[in-house]
Amino acid sequence: METQGKMMITCKEATFLISKEQQDKLRLSERFQLKLHLLMCKYCRRFSAQVSFMTKAIGRMKKRIEQQGVEVKLTDEQKQRMNKRLNDLKNN
16 A cells, blocks of 8 residues: 555555554654554544554463463364455455
8 A cells, every 4th residue: 555655644544554563664654644644533543542452462362372382273164264254355
């Protein structure tokens, strides 16, 4: 998603950057655009807080599972159902 060269980004672009931020470090221009958008948009601020909460909760859950020595894996059937649902969402 191209946000370079714009001062204000859309909510769609902001949610993309919020999600990207969980995986990668944002470029300085992306961080600036996101911060500016979050100053003005309560809905994206809420989304950002929810994503952060979920990321932390999943991290804590993963840590507990690792401490217990339990290996969690999806079955092939579960993977197929998940892929089907994702494809259905993508096609709608």
